Structure formats: C-alpha cells, structure tokens
Amino acid sequence: MTELYDVLVVGAGPAGLAAAQAAAGQGARVGLIDAQARPGGQVWRHDVRRAAPRAAREAIAHLHGVEWLAQHSVIAAEASALRVETPQGSNLLAYGSLILATGARELLLPFPGWTLPGVTGAGGLQALTKQGWPVAGKRVVIAGSGPLLLAAAATLRAHGARLQGIYEQASTATVHAFARQLLHWPARAVQALGLRARLFGVPYHFGSFVRHAHGDTALQVVEIETPNGTQTIDCDLLAAGYGLVPNVELASALGCSLTYPGAHPQVQVDAFLRTGVANVYAAGEACGIGGLAVARLEGTIAGHMATGNTEAATALLPQRNQARRFGDLLTKHFALDPRLRKLADQQTLICRCEDVTLGELDAFSDARAAKLATRCGMGACQGRICGTALAELGRFPRSGSRPPLFPARLATLAGAATFPSSDDEYRGSRS
Amino acid sequence: MSGAIATYDLIVIGAGIVGASCADAASADGLRVAIVEPGPIGGGATAAAMGHLVAMDDDPAELALARYSLQQWEAFAELKEAEFSRCGTLWVARGEAELDAAALRVARLGAAGVEAHLLDAKTLYELEPALAPNMSGGMLVPREAVVYPPRVARYLVQRAQSCGAHLYAGRSVQTLIRGGAQLDDGTTLSGPVLVATGCALPALLPQLPMRARKGHLVITERYPNLLRHQLLELGYADSAHGDADSSVAFNVQPRPTGQILIGSSREFSATDAAVSPAMLQRMLERSFSFIPALRGLQALRAWTGFRPTTPDGRPYLGAVPGTTDQWVAAGHEGLGVTTALGSARLLLDLIQSRPPAIDPSPYAPSRMAA
Numbered sequence: 001m002t003e004l005y006d007v008l009v010v011g012a013g014p015a016g017l018a019a020a021q022a023a024a025g026q027g028a029r030v031g032l033i034d035a036q037a038r039p040g041g042q043v044w045r046h047d048v049r050r051a052a053p054r055a056a057r058e059a060i061a062h063l064h065g066v067e068w069l070a071q072h073s074v075i076a077a078e079a080s081a082l083r084v085e086t087p088q089g090s091n092l093l094a095y096g097s098l099i100l101a102t103g104a105r106e107l108l109l110p111f112p113g114w115t116l117p118g119v120t121g122a123g124g125l126q127a128l129t130k131q132g133w134p135v136a137g138k139r140v141v142i143a144g145s146g147p148l149l150l151a152a153a154a155t156l157r158a159h160g161a162r163l164q165g166i167y168e169q170a171s172t173a174t175v176h177a178f179a180r181q182l183l184h185w186p187a188r189a190v191q192a193l194g195l196r197a198r199l200f201g202v203p204y205h206f207g208s209f210v211r212h213a214h215g216d217t218a219l220q221v222v223e224i225e226t227p228n229g230t231q232t233i234d235c236d237l238l239a240a241g242y243g244l245v246p247n248v249e250l251a252s253a254l255g256c257s258l259t260y261p262g263a264h265p266q267v268q269v270d271a272f273l274r275t276g277v278a279n280v281y282a283a284g285e286a287c288g289i290g291g292l293a294v295a296r297l298e299g300t301i302a303g304h305m306a307t308g309n310t311e312a313a314t315a316l317l318p319q320r321n322q323a324r325r326f327g328d329l330l331t332k333h334f335a336l337d338p339r340l341r342k343l344a345d346q347q348t349l350i351c352r353c354e355d356v357t358l359g360e361l362d363a364f365s366d367a368r369a370a371k372l373a374t375r376c377g378m379g380a381c382q383g384r385i386c387g388t389a390l391a392e393l394g395r396f397p398r399s400g401s402r403p404p405l406f407p408a409r410l411a412t413l414a415g416a417a418t419f420p421s422s423d424d425e426y427r428g429s430r431s
Numbered sequence: 432m433s434g435a436i437a438t439y440d441l442i443v444i445g446a447g448i449v450g451a452s453c454a455d456a457a458s459a460d461g462l463r464v465a466i467v468e469p470g471p472i473g474g475g476a477t478a479a480a481m482g483h484l485v486a487m488d489d490d491p492a493e494l495a496l497a498r499y500s501l502q503q504w505e506a507f508a509e510l511k512e513a514e515f516s517r518c519g520t521l522w523v524a525r526g527e528a529e530l531d532a533a534a535l536r537v538a539r540l541g542a543a544g545v546e547a548h549l550l551d552a553k554t555l556y557e558l559e560p561a562l563a564p565n566m567s568g569g570m571l572v573p574r575e576a577v578v579y580p581p582r583v584a585r586y587l588v589q590r591a592q593s594c595g596a597h598l599y600a601g602r603s604v605q606t607l608i609r610g611g612a613q614l615d616d617g618t619t620l621s622g623p624v625l626v627a628t629g630c631a632l633p634a635l636l637p638q639l640p641m642r643a644r645k646g647h648l649v650i651t652e653r654y655p656n657l658l659r660h661q662l663l664e665l666g667y668a669d670s671a672h673g674d675a676d677s678s679v680a681f682n683v684q685p686r687p688t689g690q691i692l693i694g695s696s697r698e699f700s701a702t703d704a705a706v707s708p709a710m711l712q713r714m715l716e717r718s719f720s721f722i723p724a725l726r727g728l729q730a731l732r733a734w735t736g737f738r739p740t741t742p743d744g745r746p747y748l749g750a751v752p753g754t755t756d757q758w759v760a761a762g763h764e765g766l767g768v769t770t771a772l773g774s775a776r777l778l779l780d781l782i783q784s785r786p787p788a789i790d791p792s793p794y795a796p797s798r799m800a801a
Contacts, residue, residue: 311661350595369470382731390729402734404732410718410725413711414719
C-alpha cells in the first residue's frame with residue numbers, strides 16, 4: 001500500500017520538527033518520519049527523568065496537521081517514494097517533496113582499548129542515560145571535543161553519575177578564544193554558562209585526551225595525555241566523542257551530490273536548501289555541522305520551500321547565515337589535534353562488526369579493496385563507524401553503502417506490507 | 432614508466448578469480464608473468480559472486496571442466512584465505528517429476544565421478560528442517576563447498592608475485608598491440624597476452640561476443656544453524672540456462688559466519704548496477720516459498736553483479752581466433768569461481784603445448800569464428 005504525502009520529512013530532530021511545522025502551516029499533507037518512538041532527535045531525545053527543554057516541548061506541541069510516523073525506519077529510496085519499515089510491517093511512502101533532516105552521528109576515534117565494555121561515545125552514553133540506563137554512582141570520565149561533552153556531562157550528572165572530569169582536546173588558548181567569540185552570540189553564551197553552572201565543581205581540562213583505556217574484561221583505568229604529562233584515572237565508564245559527522249546515506253541513495261569540506265561528506269545544497277535532485281531539500285546537520293539554531297532555521301526554510309513559500313524562506317536567510325557562522329566557529333576552534341589520529345596501533349580494532357585491526361588495513365589505500373579482502377565495513381553498520389574513523393585517520397574515504405540503509409527484514413525488502421507473526425519465532429531464537 | 436618496454440612470457444589482463452588463477456598457474460610453470468588490473472583484485476564478478484563450488488551436469492563439457500576444477504579446489508580446503516566450507520549442495524525437488532529428474536542427474540554426476548545421492552522427503556527434512564512443507568525430496572552432493580572468492584583471488588595473485596610475477600595495479604590495458612599490450616600510462620608490455628577481463632572482454636576482443644547478465648544477492652545477519660547446506664531448487668537450471676530476459680531461482684547459502692546469502696536472479700537487458708526493488712522482490716519471494724523463515728531475518732546488504740555470458744554458455748578458453756600469441760579465458764557466467772582453477776590449467780597446457788587433461792575443443796574461442 002502506498003501513502004502519498006505532499007511533503008515528507010525524514011528525521012524528527014529540531015530541523016525536521018521545524019520543517020514539518022512550516023510545511024503544515026501551508027495546508028500541505030505532511031508526514032514526519034523517525035526511527036525513534038518519540039520526536040526530538042538526538043539533541044532533544046526524551047529523558048525518562050528530566051523534562052525536555054522548553055523549545056523542544058514547543059516544537060513537538062506545534063505539530064498541528066502533521067502525521068507523526070514514529071518508529072519508521074527508512075531503508076531504501078525508490079522512485080519518488082521511500083520504503084520504510086515499522087515494527088508491524090513495511091510501507092511505501094510517496095512524496096511530492098522530500099526534506100532530509102537526517103542529522104548527524106558521533107565521530108568515534110579508535111584508540112587502544114576503545115572497544116572495552118564501559119567505553120562509549122559521549123553522545124551515545126548521554127542517549128543511553130536518557131533512556132534510563134543506570135549510571136548513578138558510576139565513576140565517569142568524559143573526553144573528546146566540543147560542546148557536546150558539556151551536554152553529555154550535564155545529563156550524566158543529573159542522573160547521578162560521579163563525573164571524574166571532562167577532558168577537552170582543544171587547547172586552553174583556543175577554548176578561551178572561542179569563549180570570547182561567544183559574546184557575539186548571546187543566546188549561546190547564556191546556554192554555555194547554564195551548562196557550566198550545572199556542572200559546577202566538575203573539572204574541565206583542556207589540551208587533554210584519552211590515549212589508552214585499560215581493563216581486563218571491562219574498563220578500569222584511562223590514561224590521559226595532558227599538557228603536563230600523562231595521568232591515569234580509575235573509572236567505570238568512559239564517554240568519548242570527537243564531534244559530529246553528517247548522516248548522508250539517504251541523500252546519497254537518492255542521488256544527491258555530496259561535498260567534502262574535510263574528511264567527511266555533507267549534503268550539497270544551494271542557498272534555498274535545494275539538493276541537486278528535484279523536490280528534495282536538506283536541512284540542518286546533514287548539510288554540515290551547525291548546531292541547534294541552524295537546524296531549526298533551516299528546517300523552517302526547507303518547510304517553506306517545499307510548499308512553494310519562497311518569500312517566507314527568503315526572509316529567514318540572513319538569520320540562518322548568521323547562525324551558520326557559529327557552526328564555522330565551532331569547527332575552527334575544536335579542530336582535532338593531529339596526535340589523536342595516531343593513537344590507534346596495529347592491534348587496535350577498527351571494524352568492530354568484522355573484527356578487523358588497523359594493522360590488517362595497512363596494505364590498502366582504497367576502501368573497497370580493503371573491504372573485499374578484510375570485510376572491513378561489511379557488517380551491520382556498513383562502515384558508518386569504521387569507514388568514518390578511517391577517513392578521519394586519513395587512510396581512505398568511506399566506500400559507498402549498499403541498500404538497505406539500515407538492516408531490515410527480508411520481508412521488507414520483498415515489499416511485504418505486514419509481517420506474519422510466526423516469523424518472530426525464529427527471530428526470538430537467534431543466537 | 433611512460434614509453435618504457437617490459438618483456439614477459441605471459442601478460443595476464445584482469446585479476447578476477449580467472450585471471451588470478453591463470454597468473455598463479457603460469458608463475459608456477461616458471462613463466463615470467465605480468466598481471467594488469469585497474470581495480471581491486473577480484474573486484475568484478477568475483478566480488479559479487481556467491482562462491483559456490485558446484486558441478487552443473489546439464490552440459491557434458493561444463494561438467495568435465497567443473498569436475499576437473501573441483502579436484503584442484505581440494506588443495507585449498509585448508510587454506511585460511513579461502514574460507515572453504517564443505518557444506519555440500521542440496522538440490523530440492525518440488526513434485527515427483529523433479530525428483531525423477533534428480534535420479535537422472537545423480538546417475539550423470541556419478542558417471543563423471545561426482546558423488547551424489549537421491550534423498551527421500553524424510554531425509555530431506557532431517558537435513559534441512561527449515562524447508563517449507565510439501566517438498567518431494569532432493570539430491571545431495573556432499574563434497575561440494577563454498578569459498579570467499581575475492582580473498583582467494585588476492586591469495587593467488589600474491590602467490591604469483593612470490594614466484595616473480597609483476598602486478599601492474601591500478602593500470603589498465605588500452606589496446607592490444609602486435610606482440611603485447613599498451614597500458615594507459617604509456618607503458619608497453621611485450622609478450623603473449625591472456626585476456627581474462629570477463630564482462631569487459633569486448634573492449635579488447637570485440638570479435639568474441641559477450642553479454643553481461645545481471646544478478647542480485649542479499650546477505651543477512653548471523654543465524655547459525657538455520658541452514659546447513661547450499662540449497663538450490665532442482666528447477667534452477669531452467670533459470671540459469673534458459674534464455675528468458677529475466678528469471679529468478681531459489682539458491683541460498685549458509686556462510687561460515689552464520690550469515691545467509693540469498694540468490695538468484697538473471698537479467699540480460701538490465702545494464703545499470705542499481706539494486707532493482709522489483710527484481711529483489713521476485714527473488715526473495717522465490718526464496719520464501721522454499722524457506723518461509725527467511726521472511727523475518729534481518730538483511731544487511733543487497734548488491735548486484737554481472738555474469739560474463741557467451742552465446743552458448745561455455746567459456747572462451749584458448750587462442751584468440753587467427754592469432755598465436757593472444758589467449759583468452761573469459762565468459763564463465765555463473766561458474767567462474769568453480770571452474771577458474773581448471774580453466775587456468777587447461778589454458779596453460781595449451782599455451783605450453785602440453786596435452787590438456789580434458790578435451791579443450793568445446794571451449795575453443797574459434798567456435799565463434801565459424
């Protein structure tokens with residue numbers, strides 16, 4: 001069965017919510033798709049213990065006239081339609097216009113010990129914590145780069161974690177230079193001060209990064225490189241995140257052009273957020289990491305554009321361009337220390353799906369040749385983690401992914417509208 | 432290297448499983464070998480393939496080549512890179528007519544020296560309980576196996592290199608010239624050439640007809656013990672050897688990792704490499720009708736590949752018509768992995784003027800010149 005939407009929005013984070021709201025305001029039939037059960041995306045992910053920020057509550061409350069398609073995972077692009085999988089079955093959603101608000105994922109950098117149980121991404125641990133994963137009383141080290149570390153720390157602290165410190169790889173001088181720039185973005189400054197206040201008493205170190213995680217069967221100790229030499233800290237959990245990488249897989253499957261401002265691709269859009277593919281727009285982090293304000297503005301612009309309201313879109317462009325400059329500032333000041341790209345050694349696992357070490361990849365200068373010979377990137381993540389890490393390490397760009405965009409039932413690939421319940425018997429006995 | 436000339440006893444063009452096997456066999460024979468490969472080793476049909484080592488018996492010539500080649504595959508049974516898994520091939524019969532036909536095939540395979548047994552329905556379900564009800568029985572070919580072809584190709588090229596072969600990686604042959612080949616960087620390689628470029632054959636040898644026959648495959652997450660044998664429907668040959676523009680057949684393989692690899696489809700007119708949702712759907716529905724439990728499994732990836740297909744379905748193995756220093760090994764369609772090692776031996780015997788172990792005439796490229 002095929003449903004037809006005037007505007008289909010993929011991703012219910014800040015960009016997608018704004019896009020859906022703007023498009024629905026024009027009276028269009030709007031569908032908002034997200035793989036999660038609740039809207040909010042990563043940054044506004046529902047927290048079992050804490051109320052969402054007011055902006056998030058308002059954005060979600062304002063979804064009048066929008067069909068909220070929860071737990072819809074987009075698995076393939078077909079002609080002017082998306083194949084989605086839901087817990088009950090699968091469906092083909094046709095669209096007049098499509099807005100990609102697919103957001104970003106965390107950049108994970110491999111280092112010795114990064115695959116030990118207890119080591120996660122910073123955003124990853126934040127998400128788990130919000131979902132109720134118990135961290136109360138746990139000793140947590142937070143490391144990596146960028147404002148995401150503070151947000152993760154604030155969530156962890158609110159859930160009772162014992163924060164052992166936040167280790168920012170950028171130097172004191174560049175973080176201070178960034179802080180001075182915040183004066184030009186008062187809202188950002190207030191946000192940052194608010195976060196710092198919530199993290200009162202938690203040491204925030206600069207020019208420092210985790211070089212090694214140790215433990216027998218799970219994390220016990222992290223070794224941290226600081227400007228004053230190496231320190232070791234006992235901890236139960238390490239949350240390490242090195243910034244964000246745009247999610248471009250769906251855009252790529254649709255045939256949209258990508259650009260590479262650095263090691264990682266982003267969706268190429270014009271000033272009005274049009275991709276090269278007719279009636280397909282992209283907004284927010286997918287077009288380059290810019291933060292929450294950019295996402296909301298671009299979402300609104302894309303929603304207007306998709307419903308032919310160029311005037312309303314045009315009116316927002318100056319604000320959006322100003323907000324994008326903040327993103328550029330982040331990129332510049334939190335650029336990664338080259339030493340971070342040298343931490344992984346020959347034995348460090350790079351591809352966790354297929355157990356491939358960095359040493360096994362030495363002979364290759366091309367992602368596809370490496371994949372064929374070692375299976376690096378052939379697992380469930382299709383190189384989202386290892387391919388991105390290898391690109392960041394300067395080895396080779398990630399190779400193109402294959403359908404489906406995310407693992408999906410064979411019945412979905414076969415176009416089945418509903419799943420027979422008996423199939424779950426085997427799923428349950430999977431070892 | 433521009434304008435430089437290097438001389439070899441054999442210039443192998445293409446490092447798929449067939450070219451790699453030829454380079455390995457030639458190096459083992461003591462020849463000075465060059466290998467020219469523009470992409471990753473085993474990056475074409477070899478990478479897309481299922482890696483099933485199987486004897487098809489409907490053409491006596493194909494059976495002889497497969498049988499000869501399967502014997503040589505035994506030398507790789509313990510090789511880590513081959514990921515050799517002797518799962519056997521189980522051909523499934525739907526209906527008594529298919530089971531009767533299977534009896535003939537058991538006899539044909541047996542006569543060729545390939546062990547095969549007829550199974551009644553009870554034994555069939557003991558061997559593969561996940562099969563849908565109402566199957567009539569089947570045929571088990573217990574010694575057949577699956578391998579991981581791109582790593583085998585890489586191993587063979589490396590073994591050839593350790594015997595002195597030179598790999599021109601990232602280079603392609605622009606033209607065949609008198610007494611050699613011209614590379615895209617201007618290098619001239621001098622010596623007899625062996626063209627093993629699969630679907631790309633017409634670029635260098637347009638006189639030998641070749642069509643690309645598209646296929647789809649899907650691989651799942653790990654489900655160890657769901658299936659134990661490579662499973663095919665006995666009607667498979669109707670799809671594989673029929674001339675319909677598009678067809679599907681049930682062909683499912685348990686990988687040593689526990690993953691399930693699902694085929695197969697055939698299309699002549701599709702030229703783009705994109706996964707076709709409609710074709711995928713047809714192919715998967717076919718597989719569900721044999722193994723209903725597949726419906727609920729998680730698919731990780733779907734991809735396509737192109738089988739190099741000659742007009743009569745047999746590969747070209749021998750001298751290029753009208754030449755004495757140009758050889759060809761291409762057009763193995765869906766059996767390139769099975770028959771690569773035997774093809775290489777056969778061709779090296781011809782190149783070295785030794786009597787081959789099997790009759791080479793059914794594969795002679797000159798059949799197309801007639």
